[in-house]
Amino acid sequence: MNIFVVNSGSSSIKYQLFRMPFNQPVCSGLVERIGLENSVITHKVHLGDHEEVKQLILDLPDHEAGLHEVVQLLTDSKIGVIQDPAEIEVVGHRVVHGGESFAATTVVTQEVKAEIKKLFPLAPLHNPSNYMGIEVAEHIFTNAKQVAVFDTAFHQTMPEKAFRYAIPNSYYTDQGIRAYGFHGTSHKYVSEQALEYLDKPDAKIITIHLGNGCSMAAVDAGKSVDTSMGFGPLSGLIMGTRSGDIDPSVIFHLVNQLGYDPDQVNTLLNKRSGMQGLTGFSDMRDIIKAMDEGDKNASLAYDLYAYRIKKYIGAYAAVLNGLDALIFTAGVGENDAIIRERICQQMEFLGIQFDLEKNKIRAKGIREINIAGSPVKVLVVPTNEEQEIARQCYQLLHVQAASVAENTSTHASGY
Ligand SMILES: Nc1ncnc2c1ncn2[C@@H]1O[C@H](COP(=O)(O)OP(=O)(O)O)[C@@H](O)[C@H]1O
Ligand SMILES: CC(=O)OP(=O)(O)O
Ligand SMILES: [Mg+2]
Secondary structure (H helix, E strand, O other): OEEEEEEEOOOOEEEEEEEOOOOOEEEEEEEEOOOOOOEEEEEEEEEOOEEEEEEEEEOOOOHHHHHHHHHHHHOOOOOOOOOOHHHOOEEEEEEOOOOOOOOOOEEOOHHHHHHHHHOHHHOOOOHHHHHHHHHHHHHHOOOOEEEEEEOOHHHHHOOHHHHOOOOOHHHHHOOOOOOOOOOHHHHHHHHHHHHHHHOOOOOEEEEEEEOOOEEEEEEEOOEEEEEOOOOOOOOOOOOOOOOOOOOOHHHHHHHHOOOOOHHHHHHHHHHOOHHHHHHOOOOHHHHHHHHHOOOHHHHHHHHHHHHHHHHHHHHHHHHHOOOOEEEEEHHHHHHOHHHHHHHHOOOHHHOEOEOHHHHHOOOOOOEEOEOOOOOEEEEEOOOOHHHHHHHHHHHHHHHHHHHHHHHHHHHHOOO
């Protein structure tokens, strides 16, 4: 089954093509700077022991133009991996907000699209571009089933005491105002990898996803029981451009004393805050460089970032009533040894015995960065949201196809 996975962002598209049931992608790529001059497509064809990489720089006015170029690469006479877009049987889409409607992976219908659209105000940086990705893919891959995999789905197991806010009940019952949680595909993928690695299905785990967006989850025996993002992907940890937790009184002050309108508040907290607001940079590599050059703001921001994570570790260890493993993942979590060190130091009381040397070693795959015998394991687990999306699409459609085949044969045999 050819499954094309699309992770459509506001100015980028990440994609991978899988021939399920094989877990390794046939090709993958990234379209960046959509809508700006000099858009870049980096396309990689995976050939067993090596990769063939092709980079294109061109002007892509919108996502449709971007995906058309990707199709050209997929069907290219030299490096193509398919001959016709009709060979794609399933397009799996990452959709960030699924509200309470979607606890599982879902085939996209008009009703599903309407629901995703209804959730635009709750995930303004994400759902509009996820939706656009679905519409464009429908035009291009006309033979394919479109499937949505929601960031919120994994967190639907949270108990009510974890997802409700202390505001009048009708705001939940009538308006759906509650915590949903995000990055679920990543938290699910890395926690499952860790459970397998630990060989302990009932392990108590804290997963720490540090990418552009950052969130943590408390995972008990494979189920999410709490997470740091809430109603939208803005609360909790300090992120690239998002503030994370902030006292709502600040918003009243911005509005009442400084005359901000709702859009200005939204832009401030979603796009101009976090590491960007504190340092002028949103990319952790730039912040580390600035810190090395003696930039005090960068140093303070780095401290704030680590401190917030430490607080959530304490909270989630209490929620879980114990801890077997701490998992670091995503761009920053997998690559930034210094942040892992800042977070894990002086946590011996919790049973976290961190190994400074192991932490510095770069390697592929799962690795352990605790001292041998540490009561709590500290693991770096590379995330792979695209592979998890492909797996869930395959499971959904393969199971559906198998049950249709079974029904047909039962009916054909006349029982
Ligand atoms: N070697 C590195 N050291 C520190 N941070 C890194 C490194 N490589 C990548 N990053 C960080 O990872 C971030 C992107 O993470 P990623 O998980 O790809 O995010 P997203 O999927 O949200 O775009 C970058 O903004 C950068 O801050
Ligand atoms: C939900 C979210 O924050 O996603 P990302 O990290 O891709 O921005
Ligand atoms: Mg990501």
